[in-house]
Amino acid sequence: MAQAESSAATPFETDFWKDAKLRKVWDDIVPGEPRKTLPYKLTQEAIALYCRAVGETNPLYLDEAAAKAGPYGGLIAPPAIHILLMFACTPADDWMRSPGTVNAGQSWSYSIPARPGDTITLQARALDKFIKRERLFVVHDNVFFNQHGDVICSGRGQTIRPM
Amino acid sequence: MTTANFESLKAGDTIDGPAFAVSRESIRLFCDASLDYNPLHLDDNYMKGDFGKTNFGGIIMHGMNNFGLISRMLTDWALPAGAIHRRLETRWLKPVKPGDTIRPAGTVKAKQISAKSRWVLVDVAVQNQRGETVAAGEAMLEFPPNAKAG
Numbered sequence: 001m002a003q004a005e006s007s008a009a010t011p012f013e014t015d016f017w018k019d020a021k022l023r024k025v026w027d028d029i030v031p032g033e034p035r036k037t038l039p040y041k042l043t044q045e046a047i048a049l050y051c052r053a054v055g056e057t058n059p060l061y062l063d064e065a066a067a068k069a070g071p072y073g074g075l076i077a078p079p080a081i082h083i084l085l086m087f088a089c090t091p092a093d094d095w096m097r098s099p100g101t102v103n104a105g106q107s108w109s110y111s112i113p114a115r116p117g118d119t120i121t122l123q124a125r126a127l128d129k130f131i132k133r134e135r136l137f138v139v140h141d142n143v144f145f146n147q148h149g150d151v152i153c154s155g156r157g158q159t160i161r162p163m
Numbered sequence: 164m165t166t167a168n169f170e171s172l173k174a175g176d177t178i179d180g181p182a183f184a185v186s187r188e189s190i191r192l193f194c195d196a197s198l199d200y201n202p203l204h205l206d207d208n209y210m211k212g213d214f215g216k217t218n219f220g221g222i223i224m225h226g227m228n229n230f231g232l233i234s235r236m237l238t239d240w241a242l243p244a245g246a247i248h249r250r251l252e253t254r255w256l257k258p259v260k261p262g263d264t265i266r267p268a269g270t271v272k273a274k275q276i277s278a279k280s281r282w283v284l285v286d287v288a289v290q291n292q293r294g295e296t297v298a299a300g301e302a303m304l305e306f307p308p309n310a311k312a313g
Contacts, residue, residue: 053196087198107252
């Protein structure tokens with residue numbers, strides 16, 4: 001399922017229109033079918049950028065010396081780093097990137113923190129799809145693991161698919 | 164703001180989150196941080212179109228930016244007490260746009276003791292500068308029995 005590790009060597013495509021035709025539309029999505037995913041090396045730079053975007057200042061995420069003396073014995077990522085991991089671990093033709101995809105709600109459970117240097121993998125699939133008030137919904141089922149096979153977090157989300 | 168202490172916490176206790184000023188720049192920064200470059204967050208021309216029965220009229224903030232702010236509030240409250248942010252469920256109620264100022268808040272709903280640990284359920288919401296609730300949900304925090312402030 002996994003392909004080459006995503007990294008700086010293969011720049012992230014920020015134009016979500018470019019591969020739009022390769023992506024599955026609601027009709028094509030098969031609940032239960034695993035999505036193609038990519039391992040992703042989480043860096044301290046990526047964690048720091050996420051922290052800046054939401055105003056996180058906790059030294060556990062940003063200050064190596066303070067984090068080392070803290071409860072986790074080293075730097076960790078904030079729990080909600082899965083916001084980044086979701087896009088980092090999916091390829092350009094994944095339907096999460098379809099322009100006009102609207103996030104309709106999410107729930108996430110946290111087991112252990114991700115850490116800088118971790119190679120993160122994702123197991124993901126659509127679990128269900130349905131129609132409500134003339135809108136096309138998909139239910140997502142996602143689990144992120146570290147390189148030791150430990151679960152970092154698991155989540156369920158709903159998106160409204162573009163028509 | 165209520166102290167994160169399992170013994171003394173009770174339903175109705177409140178948790179305050181930070182105000183967050185939303186701008187085109189903050190949304191663009193969130194694109195870079197999340198790698199979510201959906202044109203909903205970037206392209207005003209695209210956003211002039213209709214989405215089913217909805218027209219947003221311009222770019223909107225990522226729903227997950229609300230999620231990240233709520234998570235930040237919970238960890239800033241819980242971590243110093245040795246408590247752990249274990250779950251967050253949210254849904255989006257209104258779009259957030261450049262120029263808005265949003266702020267998350269929490270209200271303790273219930274406490275629960277299980278076979279091996281202790282849990283606090285918190286209702287969470289994000290409001291904009293008009294007092295409208297733009298996101299709402301529920302969080303679960305674990306207060307391990309050996310937590311220093313437990």
